[in-house]
Amino acid sequence: MFPHGEVFVGIGIGGREFWGKGYGTDAMKVILRFAFQEMNLRRVSLDTFEYNPHAIHSYEMIGFVHEGRARGFLSREGKRWDLLFMGILKEEWLSRETT
Numbered sequence: 001m002f003p004h005g006e007v008f009v010g011i012g013i014g015g016r017e018f019w020g021k022g023y024g025t026d027a028m029k030v031i032l033r034f035a036f037q038e039m040n041l042r043r044v045s046l047d048t049f050e051y052n053p054h055a056i057h058s059y060e061m062i063g064f065v066h067e068g069r070a071r072g073f074l075s076r077e078g079k080r081w082d083l084l085f086m087g088i089l090k091e092e093w094l095s096r097e098t099t
Contacts, residue, residue, distance in 0.1 A: 002039070005042035005043060006041065006043040006045065007039075007043075007045070008046065009035075009044055010046060011027050011028060011031070024058055025061065028062055032044060032062065032088065036090045041090065042089060042090045043088070043090070044087065045085065046086055047084060047085050048084050049081050050069075050082040051079075051081045063088050063092050064087060066084060066086055067086060067087050068084075068085040069082045069083060070082060
């Protein structure tokens with residue numbers, strides 16, 4: 001089903017009243033556990049926008065690594081924002097899960 005062992009994920013947390021409560025972090029942890037343990041994938045990738053520091057911090061805390069950016073990708077509220085690319089490898093996730 002995934003011949004290269006890679007998948008691209010994304011999550012969205014509905015209303016602002018649910019932001020900052022750890023739901024996104026918890027959801028991503030479940031996704032990673034499923035991807036690496038159940039599906040035996042080797043890599044999970046995502047992208048996010050520079051204007052979302054809470055998401056970026058959450059992904060970094062889980063172990064995602066910055067892999068690149070598309071500069072000035074999006075115009076929002078009169079400003080240009082970069083699109084950030086992040087990824088985590090199975091061995092990186094495993095090393096965090098066993099510590």
